[in-house]
Amino acid sequence: MDYLLGAEQIIHPVMWAQKMGKSVLLVGGLFAGAGKDILAHSPSSVDFPYTDSRLYSVALADFPHIRRIWEDKRFHPIRGDVRSFLRRTDKKYDVVFILPGVPLSGGDNRFWTQEFYQQVSSHLAEDGVVAVGIPVGANYLSPYQAELCAGILATFSAVFPNPEIYYLDGAVLIYHDRRFAGKHTELAERLLELLKSQKLRPVRAATVQPGYLPILFQPQRRTTLWREIAGAKFVRINHDWNPLIYIWGVLEQIYLAGVRLPADIFRHGEHRTLLIFLAVALALAILSLKKSLRPVGLVLVGGMWGILAQTLFMLVFQANFGTLYYLIGAGTGIFLLGTTFGSYCGTKFRRPSQAGIVISVTIIFLTTFLGYRGTFVPLWGFLGIFFLSGSVSGFAFGLASQGKISGGKLYAADLLGAAVGTAISLYVLPASSPLAVVAYLGALMIMSLVCSSAG
Incomplete structure (x- = not known):
């Protein structure tokens, strides 16, 4: 009709x-x-x-x-x-x-x-x-x-x-x-x-x-x-x-597709998402007990941020502009460009507290962006969001690389974090609000910065 x-x-x-x-x-x-x-x-x-x-x-x-x-x-x-x-x-x-x-x-x-x-x-x-x-x-x-x-x-x-x-x-x-x-x-x-x-x-x-x-x-x-x-x-x-x-x-x-989805998957999503991130936070705290492994925890969370934030903002982007492959490709490229920029800037921070201020301000801005999505966001605004969210992951990698841990180990930790982020994105993103995901991820990132600067 x-x-x-x-x-x-x-x-x-x-x-x-x-x-x-x-x-x-x-x-x-x-x-x-x-x-x-x-x-x-x-x-x-x-x-x-x-x-x-x-x-x-x-x-x-x-x-x-x-x-x-x-x-x-x-x-x-x-x-x-x-x-x-x-x-x-x-x-x-x-x-x-x-x-x-x-x-x-x-x-x-x-x-x-x-x-x-x-x-x-x-x-x-x-x-x-x-x-x-x-x-x-x-x-x-x-x-x-x-x-x-x-x-x-x-x-x-x-x-x-x-x-x-x-x-x-x-x-x-x-x-x-x-x-x-x-x-x-x-x-x-x-x-x-x-x-x-x-x-x-x-x-x-x-x-x-x-x-x-x-x-x-x-x-x-x-x-x-x-x-x-x-x-x-x-x-x-x-x-x-x-x-x-x-x-x-x-x-x-x-x-x-004719798939039967368990009715329970979308219920109480925020509570279950919080439990998942609390479990990751506990693992991060245990990892930080050994001083030499604290940069590894920072990169691990940075890898999680990279995958979850990229997936999340890409979904929000598609929700606003549709599945246009050339725009999605541009968004992915700008996200990686932001990661490159963040990695370079991360090597210039002399103390984790300096990086913490920059990352905290960026995360607050991204959270505010999601909170005010009742107003239509233009294309250039989303491309800027991709760049900023990518830079957060890059900051973590660049900051951690100033330590004595080899690049291979840091890269392995980054990929492990990305793998964990991919696995939990299958459940977290449908079950929880985008705002909650970014807020929890931001809390983990700041926690990892605090752990890496301790001692």
């Missing part, structure tokens, strides 16, 4: 249930016809923040229907990220439509987090409504789509309690009306009452004619949807600091 039908089936029922003259915030969905459908209900204004100016420049030149929407006086295109726009404005909206793409990328994921829904809530009028559209199969939810809908519903419910959810023909609609929050009155009932009293505003629509509403909102479809959602095994609230995009991506791939 084309998503155009899903957008149409979301916009018209929600707008039919509202009074005339409403201010609307539209997040995504313009190419699916959402702008045209909203304007058909005579709103007072439609604010549309957007980031890809080149895409819309082409659309305005080549697609007359987009140009007509753009030139409508009620339609207000706002260049810039919607989250940045909401931070700058105090405007309240009567209706908010959230229709971005499926959260398989970091760029789209920023519209599916609890933090974004909290932003929307602060800009919602006292009698305002929020509608979220999730494109799915017309009459069937795959296991991956069920997990996706369950996670988004849990995240939405954390901000907007007791939402309504409907299984439309090609989309799932999550709906919240502040006027009736916690009450029994539902969107479907109000629409059927308006249909019965012939008070629905006439609009030109391909699939959402008034007579189709009883079929679209029939109770059996909701029962089917709730049954599918109840079977989800990996439900967790989606955060900026703990994004689920990687888990959702893994689930999609394993379901397509």
Whole structure:
């Protein structure tokens, strides 16, 4: 089912249930016809923040229907990220439509987090409504789509309690009306009452004619949807600091491959990740008891950092920009360039404390970067992150090479750390948040610096 039908089936029922003259915030969905459908209900204004100016420049030149929407006086295109726009404005909206793409990328994921829904809530009028559209199969939810809908519903419910959810023909609609929050009155009932009293505003629509509403909102479809959602095994609230995009991506791939994954693997991920890193920290502490082996511990942790950080940031990069082999190759090359730079600089540090300050500042910056991923990060920003994360591993190797241990032994320790990092990445990265992984890795790195400088 084309998503155009899903957008149409979301916009018209929600707008039919509202009074005339409403201010609307539209997040995504313009190419699916959402702008045209909203304007058909005579709103007072439609604010549309957007980031890809080149895409819309082409659309305005080549697609007359987009140009007509753009030139409508009620339609207000706002260049810039919607989250940045909401931070700058105090405007309240009567209706908010959230229709971005499926959260398989970091760029789209920023519209599916609890933090974004909290932003929307602060800009919602006292009698305002929020509608979220999730494109799915017309009459069937795959296991991956069920997990996706369950996670988004849990995240939405954390901000907007007791939402309504409907299984439309090609989309799932999550709906919240502040006027009736916690009450029994539902969107479907109000629409059927308006249909019965012939008070629905006439609009030109391909699939959402008034007579189709009883079929679209029939109770059996909701029962089917709730049954599918109840079977989800990996439900967790989606955060900026703990994004689920990687888990959702893994689930999609394993379901397509027909693999049965143990349901327990993604539960309590942060606690298990902490235990793994505590075990590594214990091994590092034992290794540091012998003074001559302290540089080995430093390089060992540096090797772990090199693999885990490279894998982690590469996954985050792919989540934002897709699997583009030439960009991934460029990112890997810049990471190695950062490692080279760090190795050279590491030989210039006279004391581990000097390296500790530089590494600590770098790790804090990388952690902050992951923490603020709710805002879209440009390509050059990611390439800089690759360079910095590579330099941390290089600092450790360069600093340790100032001792009396041979280069061969240090290189062996580096490779051993890389092997350990590769092994635990198979479990740690899916189970834990990127922020936690970098924080634990950073703590290990600083601990190894302290151990190497002791005595």
